[in-house]
Amino acid sequence: MSIAACAERVCVFNTESCTVFAVDSRTGEQLWSWWLGDPLTSAPTISGGLVFTSYPATPADGAKPRPPGASHALVAFDLKTGAIKWQKW
DSSP, X not given: OOOOEEXXXXXXXXXXTSEEEEEETTTOOEEEEEEOOSOOOSOOEXXXXXXXXXXXXXXXXXXXXXXXXXXXXXXXXXXXXXXXXXXXX
């Protein structure tokens, strides 16, 4: 498990199951989660109501090709809902 990042009553962290979880910091209730893949190489961080983390990614058919040597993508999730705001190689 990674170190937890906390803001606005929400704590986010990675687990050995390669999942990022967001929980209510007062109740421990799970708010959202995403399975991101193996291996997760960074702990999530929070800024401006967004959760940032990286994950191993391969391009889908027809997707923008990844840059040479890129193996992970950076993703920004909405802190409260877990909705993906953007992803970049």
